Amino acid sequence: MPKKHILVIEDESSIADNLRYALTSEGFTCTWKAIGMEGIEIVNNESIDLVILDVGLPDINGFEVCKIIRKSSDVPIIFLTARGEEIDRVVGLEIGGDDYVTKPFSPRELVARVKVILKRQPTFDTTTNETTSLFSIDKEKRRIYFCHVELDLTSYEYGILQMLLNSPERVYTREQLMASVWSTPEESYDRAVDTHIKTLRAKLRAINANNNPLTTHRGVGYSIKADA
Numbered sequence: 001m002p003k004k005h006i007l008v009i010e011d012e013s014s015i016a017d018n019l020r021y022a023l024t025s026e027g028f029t030c031t032w033k034a035i036g037m038e039g040i041e042i043v044n045n046e047s048i049d050l051v052i053l054d055v056g057l058p059d060i061n062g063f064e065v066c067k068i069i070r071k072s073s074d075v076p077i078i079f080l081t082a083r084g085e086e087i088d089r090v091v092g093l094e095i096g097g098d099d100y101v102t103k104p105f106s107p108r109e110l111v112a113r114v115k116v117i118l119k120r121q122p123t124f125d126t127t128t129n130e131t132t133s134l135f136s137i138d139k140e141k142r143r144i145y146f147c148h149v150e151l152d153l154t155s156y157e158y159g160i161l162q163m164l165l166n167s168p169e170r171v172y173t174r175e176q177l178m179a180s181v182w183s184t185p186e187e188s189y190d191r192a193v194d195t196h197i198k199t200l201r202a203k204l205r206a207i208n209a210n211n212n213p214l215t216t217h218r219g220v221g222y223s224i225k226a227d228a
Helices: 011-026 034-043 062-070 085-092 105-118 155-166 172-182 190-207
Strands: 006-007 029-033 048-054 079-080 099-102 136-140 141-146 214-217 221-224
Touching: 006 011, 006 034, 006 136, 011 029, 011 105, 034 048, 048 062, 048 105, 062 079, 062 085, 079 085, 079 105, 085 190, 099 105, 105 190, 136 155, 141 155, 155 172, 155 221, 172 190, 172 221, 190 214
Parallel strands: 006 029, 006 048, 048 079, 079 099
Antiparallel strands: 136 141, 214 221
């Protein structure tokens, strides 16, 4: 099998060198860019399996880089930052990030996180397609349509939405969603589910503002209405 190609967008050469060494030692192909816009160009023109993205870049904020990438790609993104406030983690998740690592960090631990994300597989059935009056699912291509419009989903958003659609009206706790969608739920936190539900609601509302199929059950979890 071809080696997985990791793009590192990081302006500190010492950090980038350590990451490149750790990644190549584990069998990955690694490309390094110190400028955000150069990293975006690589994502647009080459086959990239995962991006490690520094938030504090010299030309453009890493969050803005993520937003631009998300317009055309669902490639997994791990944020690197010197800041550790919860608001930064929430912002990173809301705009489509898959993980968040605060500096200083262990390159070996980061490589382990890369492996987890790349091998992540949904635990629910993906062999059949489903259609309701509101949603249709193409499980082979991992696409979900709402009101006949394809949703632009991150991997976590897809996993949460498909799990909810597997059993409409059933209430899933945050713990159940994390156990099924996250490969290593112990490395995440309850707020992550809430954050992804928030972004899912925004994407559904952008297509049909008059229909909100996602229901919050306070203190319990979430359910979905598959029919109008």
